[in-house]
Amino acid sequence: MADRFVWINGEFVPENAATVSVFDHGLLYGDGLFEGIKAWDGKVFKLREHIDRFYDSAKFLGINLTQSREEMCEIVLNSVAMNGLHEGVCYIRLVATRGKGDLGINPRKCREHPTVYCIAASIQLHPEELYQKGLKCIVCATRRNSVQSLPGSVKSLNYLNNILGVMEANRAGADEGIMLNLEGYVVEGTAENLFFAKNGVIHTPALHTGALAGITRASIMEIARRKGYELHEGMYTVFDIYTADEVWMTGTGADLIPVVDIEGRVIGNGKPGPVFTDLRSAWLDYVNEPDHHSIVPSRESVLAGG
Numbered sequence: 010m011a012d013r014f015v016w017i018n019g020e021f022v023p024e025n026a027a028t029v030s031v032f033d034h035g036l037l038y039g040d041g042l043f044e045g046i047k048a049w050d051g052k053v054f055k056l057r058e059h060i061d062r063f064y065d066s067a068k069f070l071g072i073n074l075t076q077s078r079e080e081m082c083e084i085v086l087n088s089v090a091m092n093g094l095h096e097g098v099c100y101i102r103l104v105a106t107r108g109k110g111d112l113g114i115n116p117r118k119c120r121e122h123p124t125v126y127c128i129a130a131s132i133q134l135h136p137e138e139l140y141q142k143g144l145k146c147i148v149c150a151t152r153r154n155s156v157q158s159l160p161g162s163v164k165s166l167n168y169l170n171n172i173l174g175v176m177e178a179n180r181a182g183a184d185e186g187i188m189l190n191l192e193g194y195v196v197e198g199t200a201e202n203l204f205f206a207k208n209g210v211i212h213t214p215a216l217h218t219g220a221l222a223g224i225t226r227a228s229i230m231e232i233a234r235r236k237g238y239e240l241h242e243g244m245y246t247v248f249d250i251y252t253a254d255e256v257w258m259t260g261t262g263a264d265l266i267p268v269v270d271i272e273g274r275v276i277g278n279g280k281p282g283p284v285f286t287d288l289r290s291a292w293l294d295y296v297n298e299p300d301h302h303s304i305v306p307s308r309e310s311v312l313a314g315g
C-alpha cells in the first residue's frame with residue numbers, strides 16, 4: 010500500500026516523517042485535545058460541528074490555535090483526499106497539543122506554537138456481527154470524570170478513566186462498559202453516548218451528568234424529534250437502564266449500536282428493538298442529506314492547490 014500522508018503543523022508528510030517531540034506536552038501530560046470525525050464515500054459527516062467542538066475544547070484548555078476554523082475544515086477534507094479515501098468508511102483524527110515545552114507542567118513552558126496534526130485512516134470500533142446481535146455491557150467501577158474538574162464536553166487527551174473502563178469490560182468478557190458519574194447517575198459508554206427507550210419514550214443522560222456533547226447524539230435527538238418521539242434528557246440510575254425496553258449507544262466510531270445485556274440483565278427481549286430499528290433506518294437517510302456532510306475534493310485538486 011502507498012504511504013499514508015499525515016498533515017502536521019502546516020504540511021503533508023509521509024506517516025513515518027510525521028513526528029512530535031518527546032518534550033511535547035500532549036505526550037508528557039496529556040495536555041491537548043482531539044476530534045474523531047467520520048467520512049462515508051468521500052462525504053465528511055457534520056464537519057463544521059466537529060471543528061466547532063474542537064475549538065470549544067481548545068478554548069476551554071486555553072490552547073490558541075493559529076488556523077481558522079475554515080482552514081481546519083480544509084485540512085480535514087484534504088487529509089481524506091490526499092490518502093485517496095474517497096470510498097468506504099474513513100476515520101479522521103484531528104489532534105492539537107499545547108506543543109513542545111520542557112519538563113514542567115506549566116503551559117508557559119510551551120513557547121512555540123501548538124502541535125496540530127490530522128490522520129485519515131480506517132477503524133472499526135466493534136465487529137460487524139455485534140451491530141445485529143447487540144452489545145453485552147458491564148457497568149464500570151471506574152467513574153466518568155467529574156464535571157467539577159473536567160467537563161465531559163472537553164475532548165481532551167486524557168482518556169484514562171475511559172480506558173480503565175474498557176479494561177474492566179475486557180476483563181469481564183463484555184463488549185462495552187457503561188460509565189456512571191461520582192453520584193452514581195448513568196453518563197455514557199466509554200466512547201459513545203447512551204440512549205434508552207421505555208414505553209415508546211426515548212431518554213438520554215443530560216450533559217450535566219458529565220457526558221460528551223456527542224455529534225451523533227445530537228443527530229439522533231434531531232431524528233427522534235422529527236419522527237415525533239417523546240424525548241427526555243435527564244438523570245438516570247442503573248435501575249432505569251436495567252428495566253428499559255431498549256438501550257443503544259451512539260458515536261462516530263461505533264455509529265448506532267444496540268445494547269442487549271447489562272450486568273447479566275437482558276434488555277427487552279434481548280434483541281435490537283423497534284425504536285432502535287426505526288431510528289437506525291432514518292439515520293442512514295440522515296447522513297446522506299446534503300446539509301449534513303462536506304464533500305472531499307479530488308487528490309489532484311489538492312495537489313494542484315497546494
Ligand code: PXG
Pocket residue numbers: 045046171197198199200201202220221222223224225226259260261262263
Ligand atoms: N462520549 C465519549 C466519551 C466519546 O469519546 C462520544 C461520546 C460520541 O461522540 P460523537 O461526537 O462521536 O458522536 C465519544 C466519541 C476512539 C473514538 O478512537 C472515540 C470517539 C469517537 C470515535 C472514535 O475510540 N469518541
